[in-house]
Amino acid sequence: MKSCVIVFPASNCDRDAAVALEQATGQKPDMVWHGETSLPDTDFILLPGGFSYGDYLRSGAMAGRSPIMQDVVKKAEDGVPVLGICNGFQVLTETGLLPGALMRNAGLEFICGMQTLQVANTQSRFTRGLSDRAFVDFPVAHHDGNYTADQETLNRLEGENLVAFRYVTNPNGSSRNIAGILNEKGNVLGLMPHPERVISPLLGGEDGTAFFATALKEFG
């Protein structure tokens, strides 16, 4: 299957994401520069972690309005799966593809470390491959990962089973321990933790391998 990774000037997990996608699909993804206005033919879009345009304004704010994102939004609306990891999740909330916002961590410090996540939704196409495991261990690395939305939105997310992952030990103050959410159609997933960093026992785990393998198989 054909996948692609969007590259902003200060994306810094683009290579890591490409490695994970290639491991899962056997095919190198297209690396798409932020200045492009249209995506290549693709079955899966990944918005990687990093600092997009420096994020001095608000994480993901400028990236959400970059040329390539218009086509990403269009493709997402057409049903192409979009995965936003960390900064990618922030960008997705800025485009409105996902509700809510990622605020500064409650502890105000950047945090990096392994987190145990509850797989809260085991029916979505992104996560049903993980239904045999109640929990996964993915690392986080962010300064702005405090998921925030109004109560109505939070109730709706929970009511419609759109919370994909929850932290067991909430590291950043996220409302209702939310680590990742889906859109209504289930083809857009934003998550703060980094599954692409746990794709080898050498690197501290393989839960990311399972996540990418099953998610990409679903969409492939």
Add this chain to the structure above:
Amino acid sequence: MTTITPDIIKDHGLTPDEYERIKSHMGREPNLLELGIFSVMWSEHCSYKSSRRHLAKLPTKAAHVICGPGENAGVIDIGDGPDGVKLAAIFKMESHNHPSFIEPYQGAATGVGGIMRDVFTMGARPVANMNALRFGAIDHPKTRHLLSGVVAGIGGYGNCMGVPTVGGETNFDAGYNGNILVNAMCVGLAEQHRIFYSAAKGAGNPVVYVGAKTGRDGIHGATMASAEFDDASEEKRPTVQVGDPFTEKLLLEACLELMGEDAIIAIQDMGAAGLTSSSVEMAAKGGGGFDMDLDKVPQRETGMTAYEMMLSESQERMLMVIKPEAEAKAKAIFDKWGLDFAVIGHTTDTGRLVIRHLGDIQADMPVPPLADDAPNYDRPYTELAKPEPLADPRVTIQEALITLTAEKSAEEMGTLAEALIDEKLSGMASVEAAGWSATHGKAELYVRLDANAGADAIADLTKAAENLAETGMVAEASADLNTQEVSLADQPGGDTMLVALANLLGTPDLCSRSWIWSQYDHTVMGDTVVPPGGNAAVVRVHDTTKALAISTDVTPRYCKAAPHEGGKQAVAETWRNLCAAGAEPLAITNCLNFGNPQRPEIMAQFVGCIEGMAEACEALSYPVISGNVSLYNETNGQAIPPTPAIGGVGLIEHVQHTARNDTANAGDTLVALGITRGWLGQSLYMRDLFGIEDGAPPAVDLKAERETGEFIRKIIQDGLPTAVTDVSDGGLLVAAAEMAMGAGLGLMLTTPVKERRAAYWFGEDQGRYLVSVPTDAADNLILKASMAGIQATKLGMFGGEDIVLDDEEMIGLIDLVDIHQGTLPALMTPNKETAPMPMAQEDIKSMILEALPDAEVEIEDLAGDGDHYKARIISAAFNGKSRVAQHQLVYKALKGKMGGELHALALETVAKQ
């Protein structure tokens, strides 16, 4: 035109003699710009004028060294990469001490930015950042502000760049109260056929400025870094630069992209002394001159003078000399990345630096004296007295035994004893510790008194007991005093060995640094094999089976007591850390932080440390390939402890042969390798538990060091040990406890000596390692070691949930972990409220279920008081985690909801299969 007065010369940090030299090189009086250029090029920071002749003593050559000191960074050969491409590791360490003290966030951030530029200037992609940090005493009023600012700054820059910060070291010592040290190291990877140097050979080639625009920031930073501090130093804040990691990320990518083309003749980053040092050094190395027009320099502000532009230290800038035909191609790349690209001049064959501005020639000066004929001082130094080894100190301990009798149950007697401690004893200044035991009819209180406590104290105790008797609550009360003299080599004063261990693990220098490194992105790039918190950090060489191990070390208290031995030890400790990871140590970089070299005793420290380093590098075939000297680290005449920070890099040929310190298995035997004599001089045990800072530091036997290290590497390659650690600060017991905590396993230990037991466990003898091996392989290991002439001693076995020593004393691993990990966060947020709050059984259960929805939870109220519970929890979240990790998961999940008294909740956790 400004007349050069003696005051102006002094303000530029130049001596009258140096000014005379400048005049003779110029053949006339220099103007202010020319004087400014000389002053920065001849500053200690740029010219190494006090250190050069001694740095020459360091060995810098080996078959695997591609480029030694003198370039932006050093280069070593690490063998073949994918498709047979030859790979190189490029690294350097540099100080940013003075700026970080003035403005910790920006000072540290730009230090990280600067060292990364040094590495990618040479064609390498940075793959790992490290650091070596020294702060003042943890309770000094500035320390918390400086530590949190520095850590945030290092993280802020490295995290945005997407380069993992994989490790480092942090010490606290009052000697750094007025002058912290922030040393940043960067390691990069390059292909050997694409390494770039700074020699701008050839005339008529374009000189190109790329990156951020020039502003008025950081003017005279290099001169500031070459002077002492005083109370007014904070007024120097405008000399600190402001970092922009986003621009540097663009600069990195643009430079690496251009380096893939055949375009660059020479390249140099604009670090300290900005445009001046980059242009002078490139011209000097190329044997030519530069002719530059500053009107073409991209500028952030208007109205800047030539002086300001030449001395600005604005960050994220590079100077390149490119092939004339490549100009359009190069410009297109920088345009793509949205960076300035300006041809600001050309190379010449005149050997002169010509600076034009506003249509005039503003400076015209000879290049060679700026770079190569800078003063080279032979500063006087005193012969330092060699310290004697520390004689085992003896202390007097005074203990009182209070006996209470009454016709009451054991429980009631216990309550009385506790009440006496709480109400009375804990408030007495002379009481250091108190404990009790009770049986039916009798309670005994053990009270340890201050060594200086006199008859008054015992009278007070007797009185307290008698008062209790008068109430009629007890029948009789008596107090006896027992005084004894003990050797601290035998026992930790009045404490038991494991209490001393727990106290040490809760000191600022030995507690867990996770509060620091959890603020650094240490897993980005997806190659981090051993993250911070272990021995050496290990990162995989992307797309290969190789890995690099990196370690930064120095023990300043050893260097202060005996500079030569301390210099040796710093080198040897990095070497040992790399060996403990299974890496072949290849080369070092360094950051030599000292006080004012014009003071003979400081110069003696400097020379001693260098000579010790040289001896160790020679003996270990471990050359120096880059480095940095930071002198004048003093405030109000108070110099820092001598701190030659060493950064070592080693190669692991097959990454699966990486050893870690946290991978022992239950049932493994713990074996010490190397000789333990119980060296207490300069140990943390003596310093932090008893305030004794005397005596000689432990000596390093370099021959034994090498043999033991090679043996360790061999057994790691043979797959024998399950975990490995070196033994350093705190000695064997601290190292063993760290292995146990890392693995989440208890440890049953036996002291192999009868005398000087505390010295055995806490002494800091050098050249030692601890390894865990499957018990059926332990004898094989010991046999192999003895055949290699290395002493091997079984110390115990991993398993259970407690550390147990000699079947006499024990401490729960989880309690030890709490102390180790809780110390730094508590010190950094001392006012955190912890309100104990009794909770209903059902509330606890529902909170556990909220975090772990799959859990089966049983809760038992232990004391029937709604305050002491035991929970048995079965969850899949525990799968694959150690007991300690399981408990931490539950405690963290409940944190903030249960108040501070989480220990009222006893846990039994079970993984759900």
